[in-house]
Amino acid sequence: MSTIRLGTRRSALATTQSTWVADRLRAAGHDVELVLVTTDGDRDQRTALRQLGGTGVFVSALRSALHEGRIDAAVHSLKDLPTAPAEGLALGAIPVREDPRDALVARDGMTLGELPPGAVIGTGSPRRQAQLLALGLGHRVSDLRGNVDTRLAAVTEGRLDGVVLALAGLRRLGRDDQVTEILDPIQVLPAPGQGALAVEIRADDRTLREAVAALDDPDTRACVTAERSLLAALEAGCSAPVGALADVVIGDDRDELSLRGAVVAVDGSDEIRRSLTGPLDAPERLGAALAALLLEDGAGALVPDLAPPTSPTGGSTTRTTATPLGA
Numbered sequence: 001m002s003t004i005r006l007g008t009r010r011s012a013l014a015t016t017q018s019t020w021v022a023d024r025l026r027a028a029g030h031d032v033e034l035v036l037v038t039t040d041g042d043r044d045q046r047t048a049l050r051q052l053g054g055t056g057v058f059v060s061a062l063r064s065a066l067h068e069g070r071i072d073a074a075v076h077s078l079k080d081l082p083t084a085p086a087e088g089l090a091l092g093a094i095p096v097r098e099d100p101r102d103a104l105v106a107r108d109g110m111t112l113g114e115l116p117p118g119a120v121i122g123t124g125s126p127r128r129q130a131q132l133l134a135l136g137l138g139h140r141v142s143d144l145r146g147n148v149d150t151r152l153a154a155v156t157e158g159r160l161d162g163v164v165l166a167l168a169g170l171r172r173l174g175r176d177d178q179v180t181e182i183l184d185p186i187q188v189l190p191a192p193g194q195g196a197l198a199v200e201i202r203a204d205d206r207t208l209r210e211a212v213a214a215l216d217d218p219d220t221r222a223c224v225t226a227e228r229s230l231l232a233a234l235e236a237g238c239s240a241p242v243g244a245l246a247d248v249v250i251g252d253d254r255d256e257l258s259l260r261g262a263v264v265a266v267d268g269s270d271e272i273r274r275s276l277t278g279p280l281d282a283p284e285r286l287g288a289a290l291a292a293l294l295l296e297d298g299a300g301a302l303v304p305d306l307a308p309p310t311s312p313t314g315g316s317t318t319r320t321t322a323t324p325l326g327a
């Protein structure tokens with residue numbers, strides 16, 4: 001087969017991830033060439049992610065390159081991919097995922113519990129902000145964007161007391177030695193899909209589909225499918241204050257999927273956490289069922305832009321459209 005042109009964003013994290021995918025494809029006997037693509041999300045470092053249009057800013061340039069045949073496959077961080085399927089494209093492989101948890105990098109080796117009230121923690125993610133404030137430790141949150149090294153520098157240079165990032169990104173970049181606390185999902189649930197990669201291809205490209213299929217990890221795919229179905233059923237985007245984490249667990253006579261979800265008011269004043277377990281082969285249903293449960297129990301009141309409950313109770317108005325948060 002001819003050389004696979006593997007499209008990637010230019011950031012250190014993105015090229016590390018795509019190099020990882022390229023190495024696995026090469027190990028399987030393929031020739032691979034990395035093609036660097038600049039995205040709007042990389043170009044505009046100063047605008048808050050929310051103002052940039054939330055979902056998809058890192059993704060659309062790679063998708064255009066796929067559609068136009070400039071690349072044969074694109075490597076994305078799955079959590080940056082909008083939940084809506086892209087016309088004509090398919091997720092050819094979802095490789096085994098890195099640790100999905102969030103991590104704190106704080107001054108003086110401190111954990112969240114050790115940071116004093118008034119300490120300022122940097123994050124550009126409403127999900128992280130909401131869950132950090134909901135801990136009730138009196139911390140403050142400051143908007144922070146930029147690549148991993150820029151964000152870490154804010155702590156080492158003393159501008160912030162701490163930053164919260166995905167452990168997966170720090171691991172891949174070899175920066176996890178700076179982590180002062182791995183945040184327990186009991187307190188801070190990661191973003192749906194966090195720690196996982198997606199290899200996107202053209203849906204009709206059977207050669208590429210076969211080439212990348214060996215990279216797919218079915219357990220990871222089941223977990224992230226459940227997490228993303230929850231997000232989709234809430235009609236929330238990747239910048240919504242919604243956390244989700246699925247695990248494969250040992251059931252009575254076979255493996256099952258356990259899904260946790262959290263919807264948190266962005267000011268941390270209230271939160272709803274629920275979990276459900278279901279069959280491993282029906283992750284979409286599990287995600288949708290947990291979304292319905294969260295909405296029934298009032299998630300919509302915490303985050304006004306979420307979907308209405310599927311069975312509206314007396315007196316409430318059923319909205320026919322929902323704007324994704326962050327749009």
Ligand SMILES: NCc1[nH]cc(CCC(=O)O)c1CC(=O)O
Pocket residue numbers: 077078079080164165166168169193194195196197
């Ligand atoms: N939104 C940026 C982004 N997209 C994926 C990762 C980390 C790697 C991953 O989650 O797979 C990050 C950085 C971060 O959240 O700290």
